[in-house]
Amino acid sequence: MKNSGSRTRSTLGLAGFLLVLVAAFVAQAEPPSFKLPGRKPDSKEPWGAFLGKAAHEAIGMEYRVQHPTNAVFLDPVNLYDIVEEGRLGDPERLSALVRLLRPDITDTDALVLFEIKPDNEEGRKEGREQAGRYLAALNEAVEPGKKLAGGTGFEGSLFLEFENGGALWQLSWRTPEPGVTLYRWSYRRKKPHASWKGRAAQKAEELPREEIEQRGELAEQAIRGAYEGGKRPKGFHGQVYLPVDCR
Template sequence: MGVLVVLGITLSAYAQPPSSRLPGRKSESAEPWGAFLGRAAHDAIGRQYRIQHPTNLIFLGTIDLSTIIREGKLGDPNRLSALVKRLRPDITDTDALVLFEVKPDNEVGRRMGREQAGRYLAALNAAIEPNKHLSGGTHFDGSLFIEFEGGGALWQLAWRTPEPGVTLYRWSSRRPKPNTSWQERAAQKEEQLSQEEVEKRGELAERVLRAAYEGSEWPSGFRGQVYLPVDCP
């Protein structure tokens, strides 16, 4: 997916966790703080695409090109080289015949997304039947919110697809404002997440979003709510 390279560039400020003894973080975890938000974004955006296309066969970033071609009945995966077979696009829809690469919303992320999407499309289309060629997906935008406690921290994950095959995401927050609805706070000016916020809630945010999409119980220590795109105006 190329996720780790981009995360190293865009989230390097969060790469040295000062302590593992913070709310929402497993005591044995030694993973860079920013990695949780990158992984959470990829997972949530992929799951949301599946929700919006419930009848399509969709492969997310853990599935390689060889499996996509074989299970998607697109052609002969043996036409791929051994190295190319292991490549894993972020979102591949073999019914709509489109592909997306998910990257942070900045110039580096956009350039890398464009390059990787082009590389994956070239590899796929060289190995599949001519009438099943894929292209870069479009018109995939959305937003969700995590409210950590009533009137307190409100985080937003938003994504857009400014060019075919490249979906860009960004995290932001809203200032706490007691005795107001989450919609009122969501309408406030967005602010960049601080390092302190990411250190405190980064890992918890990843687990909370997974629980929201899977319909499972909230992680221990979470006393808030998640508002998925269906809940957002």
Template structure:
């Protein structure tokens, strides 16, 4: 699905509570921002996971969540986009690989999101497979997983974004947190017990985290407020 569709689910998965009253004044957040405080992490997760898939499959033609089913069928040379009904042709799966003939839907790791994602995967596959040629039927992808870390200051707390694909086509992600440990390397801190990401941290640094991840993948400028490091999956192996 597109970015707009998952934001409400994301906020629910992070607690579905009101935004902290002073969040618009917190450092790392634009003073005039009206974004839901958890939306930045949802966008960051979708973008990072999508980019990682393309990096892991450099010989594939990969469509991310800006491409509709109609575009995927036409530009992926899968079949006849006119066979898609008007009710489904504008739907946008999160990741579609037209070489390996697989797709993935990205969701937060909670039961409600899992059920929603499972239904979406089924609808996308049913619609696509009505329009593609018999030798290009798609299935839900498997075996896709990864992890990255954000360090906001030397020796400070670490944020982790991790994802896995527990069932065909459904990739689930989770944000977690490691406590500060001065004079410890990021890998030593990463080895600590994972905790839920504190809500105050999300409100304060969610927007900054999104910007830093985009910059780490070469999709934007490094925010001047960010003085730390982003450790991508290639660094975590």
């Protein structure tokens, strides 16, 4: 019995050691997201989440630019406040489970809603499910004649040029089905002394991780500054070409 107990403890100890070893290996294999500019030193936010935040901000601000007289609510405004401030109905009719949900874009004048997701099948499916959930909850609380639907026809593209002929990033988005807006980041190789439009016509490539790590903070700040009319962030020597410039 003693030998059996010793073998059991040895087996459990070996299993524990292997689990720790595997966990350490996986941790080393993960991208160094904590090194992203603008992140706190202890942040573990993944690459995709960082670019997703910048995309959400840009797409939401662009919708407001295109609908300047409409009441447009962006995340983090929740369903309760949307119903109340948008004068859609009685927010108390929203259940406690849904009133704190936060759609990405809600236009209470046009009575449409959009969910923003990465441009892939998983993102499209998730966007469809979330938009449907938000619409169902909202339409239970709004007055007759103020029912909301998934928005359509919202698409666009913007570019970031980091220096003359240098790195060129593109953020593009489309709405392939009601209420689901899908975004994609892409990259154009350096081509000194070429115009940004000339480089924009080059073949689009996947945005390299080293570009994200080097310029991620500048990209987010530069886009926000371009929409809000603020100063260029320190270290940004290029231009932001908004959708109005791309037409």
